[in-house]
Amino acid sequence: MSAPTELLNVQIDGVWHQFQKGTRVIEACAQAGKFIPHYCYHPKLSSPGNCRMCLIEMGMPKLGADRKPEIGADGKPVINWIPRPQISCAQDIAEGMGIRTESPMVKECRNGVMEFLLINHPLDCPICDQAGECHLQEYSVEFGTSGSRFLDEKVKKPKRVEIGPRVTLDDERCILCSRCIRFMKEVAHDDVLGFVSRGSHTYLTAHPDRLLDSNYSLNTVDICPVGALTSSDFRFKMRVWFLKETKSICTSCATGCNTIIGTRQNEVFRQTPRENDAVNSAWMCDYGRLNFHYVNYPDRLKTPQIRESQGLVDASWNSALVKAGEALKQFQKDEVAVIASARMTNEELWLTKKLIDSIGTSRHDVVPRTGKADEILMSADRNPNTLGAQLFGVTSETPGSGLKAIADKIRSGAIKAVVVLGENLAELGLTVDELRKLGALIVIDILPNETTRSATVLLPSSAFSEKRGSMINIKGRLQRLNRATQPPGMARDDWEIIRDLIQQLTGSNGIYLIEDVFKQITDSIPEMNALSLSKISDKGVQLVEETQEASATV
Amino acid sequence: MELTAELQARIDEVITHYPVSKRSAALPLLHLMQEHSGFIEDDAVTWIATKLGLEPINVLELVTFYPMFRREPAGKHHIRVCRTLSCAMAGGYQLLDTFCKHAGIQRQGNGHGTHLLKSEDGKYSIEFVECLASCGFGPVCMINDDFYEAVAEQEVPQLLEKYQ
């Protein structure tokens, strides 16, 4: 419950509105449905007011002799309009303020700024990655003029500068809005970018001894309004208007930054952050952002396989599942281990626990992954759903603490069968020879590795961009993944594979849709009682109070 | 970078003038460095940044903004000729040409910023500068830190004689 905030009366284009005190003028106009074009302003950064695109007409109440506002015939303050236009990005609203966003003066201002921005701008649109999401293009159409009056030579500046390992800079396209400089200083805490030279020859650069190599460098590409800073990874790959955009979350660490996955014809081309003040503000780290190429790798597992005398051979789903079920039934409960992954969704983990219970084993865990938290967004926990794995009992309070014992027992022969879901047993220190001695090695995974090559039954599954499901991030927030692409070949959803495995072991269980899985979950977890997968919405739902593990400081 | 003890002492003293923020000393330190070496060396940029707790780009931003800072050595003697209206009316452009002729400098462009016009023997360098604030007594020029008003073309050779 926030404290009640003061409401102020503001007139926008003749209509009186009320907004919370402390609202920036440009935001108030947006709330009133009046979009004000801008370049240098960004709600998450400081406001330098240098692009001048957001100029509007502003007025303040006319004060009478008693220093109080004069009231007009409509019962509202009479407004004294300031003759000079004012920027709307750096000032908060005040009581009785008047704004005009569509007057002839405002139109002239916008037209003038557009013309100025274009006179030295290179005609790069046909080769510029920003095309289709470029504010210069968009505002030029809405607020500019189609012809040019500029007859002179344009200013030349450095082009195709490799300003960082992941970012390409074109100084001629740069409109010197300084968003990138401010982001690197204020959010990424790496003050590495700056302007050199002066006047119209000013250009963006880094000091020769430094690179724009921060793990947050690609956010500057997001916020660059033009094609000055572009992603080297995405360079020339795809026109943005061809991309299908799917809302999802990043799965490279426990923060779960909200994302948009850009795909075309079942190929993932890029990920961009999606704004969520409860998780990642408007940013994501470069590591998570670029960690999708493996989804497109040509050696994705596409066909179920069964080990015969000559090696792994392709099989149908039915025969593979039957074989897996038969194999598992041959062993005693504790002769079977289940190694799952904290990269799996809640639905998959819930079903994994059902699988573990069907087998009846006490030998199960996930593979932990940790690194250094960076005080900005990246969590120390590099698994996206450790809390989910714990909540459903697939792992304990200390994820991975059971792995050594399991590895020892595999070596000693006490464990004779292992079900591996999305992890590589080489991480446990087991060799291929040791794995080959197992009586049954049922593997569900997406890419080949030592474990898949040692499998007795290999079941190809889905990558994160192919999943619909939910995960719980490090702050206890339930967030949803949406399917952006289909798994390749005959590969299937993990949850369906696990359901089918359970069915092989125990008989039918009536789960046909993932929403049914989720319903079973919510029926048994009190904090999630009122939820459904769709109710999680694009912003997620906080399940528990934020804990001390929360690492995001943006 | 090797700095003399004397220069280090002067630098430390200058920093005390800005008790609120050491960053304010960036411009004064750049002046001291240019006085010392004749121009701003690349190492000086990083040295100053480290000394003041700044990023090197913060110092580079200043060096490239202010025309008085040179990124390459000037001639042994540096000539600045005013080109702004009143001096131009009084013959400032002709004065620069005369200087170039007598100092043996090839005339091209304005010589602002990093591109200094220098004589072959390195004795002189020259550039146009903007208004030097003595407009009534133009054309004016500076040679090193010395200021000269109402410089007639025929005086140029004897003026250069003083700077050998």
Next chain:
Amino acid sequence: MASTTRTPHPREKRIIFKNIDRPDWTNDIGCYLQDGGYEELKKALTMNPQEIVNEVKASGLRGRGGAGFPCGVKWGFIKPGGPKPAYLICNADESEPGTFKDRYIIHQDPHQLLEGMIISCFAVNARLAYIYIRGEFPEGAKILERALAEAREHGFLGKNILGSGFDLEIYVFRGAGAYICGEETGLIESMEGKRPYPRIKPPYFPAVLGLYLCPTIVNNVETLCNVKYIVRIGGAEYAKIGKPNNTGTRLLCVSGDVQRPGYYEFEVGGVTMGELIYDICGGLKPGRTLKAVIPGGSSAKVLSAKDRYKIKTKRPDGTMVENEIGLEDVPLDFDTLAAVGSMAGSGGVIVMDDTREMVWALNNINEFYAHESCGQCTPCREGSLWMKKITERMLHGGGAERDTDTLKSVADNIAGRTICAFGEACAWPTQSFVAKFRDEFVATAGTKGNGNGSTNH
């Protein structure tokens, strides 16, 4: 060097420039004290700081750097007793083309500046102050350093000045060749060690969020010198000099096509343009006629010798009368120069005779602004260079039919749309030159200019 007469003209009223070119005058403190220096400081320290502020308010002193903003009003923006320390900065960045006055105060009479500055610091309770001097005055910086050392030795600076309990330290800060550092918020950014990009106002009004985001007063050299004089005779007496709302004396700097260019100090409005040019400065060169005058530094709009202005003046009986006058009858005070469509600005009067080509003159000015634009905001950064490219083309051939109209339109899109007054400064010359001498600009379409500024070779 050509000799230039530096003896004061009989019609001048030399207060601030009393000691400039004075025989047997030296710029050390000994000479200054012998002449009665620092008496006003002693007097000021016995006053209540608010009293001094009131005297400056009553004096009507307007800033002498170019904006002409009332000094007392500016000082009044600093609320005494605030939580943050206040700073005072002397703007000695004299760079407005056509202006040459602060130079002489700094080099020849530095203690007058220091005394005025110390009094001003006392009035606004600034305990730490700086003199921002342009980099191209290296000798001036040395002279000021020495003067400050002398002042410290004599107890006029430092802790507990003359037993008053007021502490003050002043340091010299050297600029490095950027005109935009004369803009007060650009100056403040420069002093903070950043690129001197002027700040947006609101919210960064220097009196509230100035140096280190503390209340700061930035005053011109000449303005601070006037403060000393106001303390001497009182604000009311000072206000009797000059004209109402245009009080005191001001330094006029005349350059260009006159026989005796130089600096002159008059009561504000005490001379007309014609008197200045013909009586004081010896008129134009033989056989020449007046063509144009820039009255307040290159940022001021140019006035044409052919102009006619309708000016309202008050008769002795209080009634208003409207007269039509020509350029030569314009009294050089703040209000009248504003009324005729220009400004008193920094007092730099540039006189151009009929041999001067206006396209050449404007191109020279445009090149100045294109070079000095800091580049922070779109209209000035792009527009200043564009205007220079157009006039350059007009001058050297390649002028297009539409250029004159484009030139004016570009200037119109800059003025009023920028972060700081540099927008007006670079747009006004173009707007006014094109408006008043349009034919010369239109004539360049498709022709070659001769590019050296004069039809007399």
